[in-house]
Amino acid sequence: MIHKLALRNLLRNKRRSSLTSVIIVFAFSMMILFMGLSDGGHKAMIDIGVRMGLGHIIVQHDSYSDDPALQHLIAKPEQVIEQITQQYPTLTAVTRLRVDALIQAGRHGVALTISGVQPNKENQVSAIADQKAIIAGQTLPQFSQDQQMQRLGGIVIGETLAKNLEVRIGDTVTITAKPASGADLARSAFMVAGIFKTGLHEIDTFWAEVPLTSLQTLLEVPNSASQIALYSQANPETLAAITQQLTTALSDYDVQPWQTAAPELYSAVTLDAAGMYLLMLIVYVVVAVGILNTVLMSTFRRQKEFGMMIALGSRASTVSKVVLLEAVYLSAFSLSIGLALGLWGHYHFATEGLNFKEVFGTAMEAGGVLLPEKFYSILDTSKLTLSVLFVFLLTIIVTLIPAIRAGHRSPLAATQDA
Amino acid sequence: MIKLTKINKIFADKHQSFHCLKDIDLTINQGEFTVIAGPSGSGKSTLLNIMGMLDKPTSGNYQFDDNDVAKFSSNKLADIRRDKIGFVFQAYNLMPVLTALENTEMIMEFSGVSKKERKQRAIETLEAVGLGEFKNRFPAQLSGGQQQRVAVARAIAAKPLLVIADEPTANLDSQSTESLLDLMVSLNEKLGITFIFSSHDPRVIERAHRVIHLQDGKVMRDEQLENVTAGQPQAAMSS
Numbered sequence: 001m002i003h004k005l006a007l008r009n010l011l012r013n014k015r016r017s018s019l020t021s022v023i024i025v026f027a028f029s030m031m032i033l034f035m036g037l038s039d040g041g042h043k044a045m046i047d048i049g050v051r052m053g054l055g056h057i058i059v060q061h062d063s064y065s066d067d068p069a070l071q072h073l074i075a076k077p078e079q080v081i082e083q084i085t086q087q088y089p090t091l092t093a094v095t096r097l098r099v100d101a102l103i104q105a106g107r108h109g110v111a112l113t114i115s116g117v118q119p120n121k122e123n124q125v126s127a128i129a130d131q132k133a134i135i136a137g138q139t140l141p142q143f144s145q146d147q148q149m150q151r152l153g154g155i156v157i158g159e160t161l162a163k164n165l166e167v168r169i170g171d172t173v174t175i176t177a178k179p180a181s182g183a184d185l186a187r188s189a190f191m192v193a194g195i196f197k198t199g200l201h202e203i204d205t206f207w208a209e210v211p212l213t214s215l216q217t218l219l220e221v222p223n224s225a226s227q228i229a230l231y232s233q234a235n236p237e238t239l240a241a242i243t244q245q246l247t248t249a250l251s252d253y254d255v256q257p258w259q260t261a262a263p264e265l266y267s268a269v270t271l272d273a274a275g276m277y278l279l280m281l282i283v284y285v286v287v288a289v290g291i292l293n294t295v296l297m298s299t300f301r302r303q304k305e306f307g308m309m310i311a312l313g314s315r316a317s318t319v320s321k322v323v324l325l326e327a328v329y330l331s332a333f334s335l336s337i338g339l340a341l342g343l344w345g346h347y348h349f350a351t352e353g354l355n356f357k358e359v360f361g362t363a364m365e366a367g368g369v370l371l372p373e374k375f376y377s378i379l380d381t382s383k384l385t386l387s388v389l390f391v392f393l394l395t396i397i398v399t400l401i402p403a404i405r406a407g408h409r410s411p412l413a414a415t416q417d418a
Numbered sequence: 419m420i421k422l423t424k425i426n427k428i429f430a431d432k433h434q435s436f437h438c439l440k441d442i443d444l445t446i447n448q449g450e451f452t453v454i455a456g457p458s459g460s461g462k463s464t465l466l467n468i469m470g471m472l473d474k475p476t477s478g479n480y481q482f483d484d485n486d487v488a489k490f491s492s493n494k495l496a497d498i499r500r501d502k503i504g505f506v507f508q509a510y511n512l513m514p515v516l517t518a519l520e521n522t523e524m525i526m527e528f529s530g531v532s533k534k535e536r537k538q539r540a541i542e543t544l545e546a547v548g549l550g551e552f553k554n555r556f557p558a559q560l561s562g563g564q565q566q567r568v569a570v571a572r573a574i575a576a577k578p579l580l581v582i583a584d585e586p587t588a589n590l591d592s593q594s595t596e597s598l599l600d601l602m603v604s605l606n607e608k609l610g611i612t613f614i615f616s617s618h619d620p621r622v623i624e625r626a627h628r629v630i631h632l633q634d635g636k637v638m639r640d641e642q643l644e645n646v647t648a649g650q651p652q653a654a655m656s657s
Binding site for chain 1: 463467470492493497501503514516527528572
């Protein structure tokens with residue numbers, strides 16, 4: 001009967017219950033929607049971020065972070081990679097050599113970062129000069145297969161850099177850098193194989209990629225690398241565990257997760273996640289206030305009824321249960337609808353994606369990363385389950401005091417005028 | 419069944435106090451059909467509230483079935499009210515969201531009576547008060563007299579020893595009053611349920627076995643009337 005009492009009491013003031021329910025449904029469904037889009041956005045940010053010359057995990061010489069000189073390179077990187085892939089065969093490893101250099105074409109010269117890459121491997125994990133980013137010419141792997149272009153080593157450069165140097169595909173540029181021997185500056189000519197556009201000013205203006213072996217030769221550092229970048233499909237928790245284990249296994253090296261290697265990206269993701277948590281907090285407050293308002297109004301008007309129940313022999317706990325059940329039913333109903341609507345919205349954005357550029361008219365850059373035009377909603381079921389359970393718990397917590405007070409009404413209230 | 423000794427009730431706040439009941443000594447025996455009469459403000463309702471364990475006296479001793487009520491916890495008091503006392507309030511006090519049948523079943527549910535049994539007893543009781551065909555109606559769909567009958571049905575369905583009714587006819591027309599009184603007298607005679615009313619309605623007083631006149635918080639007169647049914651209690655202690 002207490003269930004019947006609770007349900008009918010909710011229906012007693014349909015307008016108040018409906019209004020509370022609508023508020024909770026709206027807030028909760030929006031929370032699910034934003035939770036999915038936020039997590040999807042974060043994944044997109046991280047995915048694109050680690051593909052911008054980074055990696056999920058970076059392995060480098062112990063002193064490279066403090067002093068990125070050619071004296072602090074990884075010697076025989078293939079041995080390190082073998083050690084890593086024996087333990088984690090699912091990881092994709094690429095070797096890179098980076099140096100600050102001068103690129104010249106005719107009367108133009110620009111200081112930039114040259115990245116020596118393994119063309120075929122890099123092309124699978126990088127978004128800087130892959131097929132999608134190349135707006136003119138070829139990627140490095142395509143160029144290396146083109147026998148007619150083999151007079152010189154190939155180089156891919158950013159769109160803005162190409163404009164600044166006034167070069168086109170097939171033009172020759174000269175790279176000047178200080179070799180490891182510390183001798184005079186070393187120079188090498190490269191043919192512009194491709195021009196890429198990432199949308200990121202820093203990369204498009206001050207970045208170029210050449211084959212790893214060409215740069216090793218130029219810098220006189222055969223079989224050495226600045227870093228080994230590792231890529232993984234694992235979830236963040238597994239990735240963190242792998243990083244931890246690698247840190248122990250490769251104690252002579254500096255093993256950094258992307259969060260350390262790209263602090264701006266990590267800050268952007270963390271800041272955005274904080275915004276999401278703030279939204280969740282607002283939703284929790286809305287739900288709590290909505291339920292509390294309904295329960296307070298409802299119990300305030302029923303003092304005489306509670307007194308009557310006590311007078312007739314009901315235990316205080318029974319009266320409290322009725323009030324608690326009202327809140328639980330209202331919350332359960334509203335959350336179910338909110339969950340269904342939120343999941344429906346999530347499904348839409350998980351399959352169709354949210355076209356950021358279409359909605360906001362411009363692509364968005366965050367943490368040094370240009371977000372993809374379209375990203376997809378991703379729901380973390382454990383986070384969602386926790387949210388639902390937390391809201392239930394919150395419902396009980398905010399109702400507890402009014403419920404206890406209702407149960408401790410004096411039976412004399414039954415004899416008083418309403 | 420009920421023994422009140424030197425019962426006083428004082429209502430007080432920071433500014434004033436009101437001595438509502440003054441040294442009440444009273445014994446009510448099992449099976450009595452008693453009316454507590456008196457003008458408004460004489461303390462009738464307060465006395466009923468104390469006898470019904472809804473309120474506590476400021477001083478004095480209350481024995482119910484030879485037990486000192488002052489020693490009972492609030493849960494024990496609730497259990498006694500649930501199992502031994504039926505209440506009929508002036509304003510009916512039905513649960514508006516429950517039907518007549520559900521209202522009648524409510525106390526039995528509190529007592530843990532099985533669903534089947536309490537439904538059967540509730541239907542029988544509603545039929546006994548002439549509301550069998552209205553059992554599925556909500557209070558708002560019943561007249562004042564019908565609501566009061568449901569309240570009576572609720573009070574007696576759990577088979578209490580004592581029914582306390584605070585001016586049960588105050589809101590009823592003559593026909594409903596007569597019909598309700600017939601029912602209560604019948605229950606008193608057939609089941610031996612003790613009835614204690616508060617009322618200044620002459621139609622109620624003339625049906626009583628015993629009338630306790632209260633004035634300014636004191637028992638002024640305690641009279642046994644002639645319409646005491648054979649087999650009903652004879653004893654009454656005057657104040």
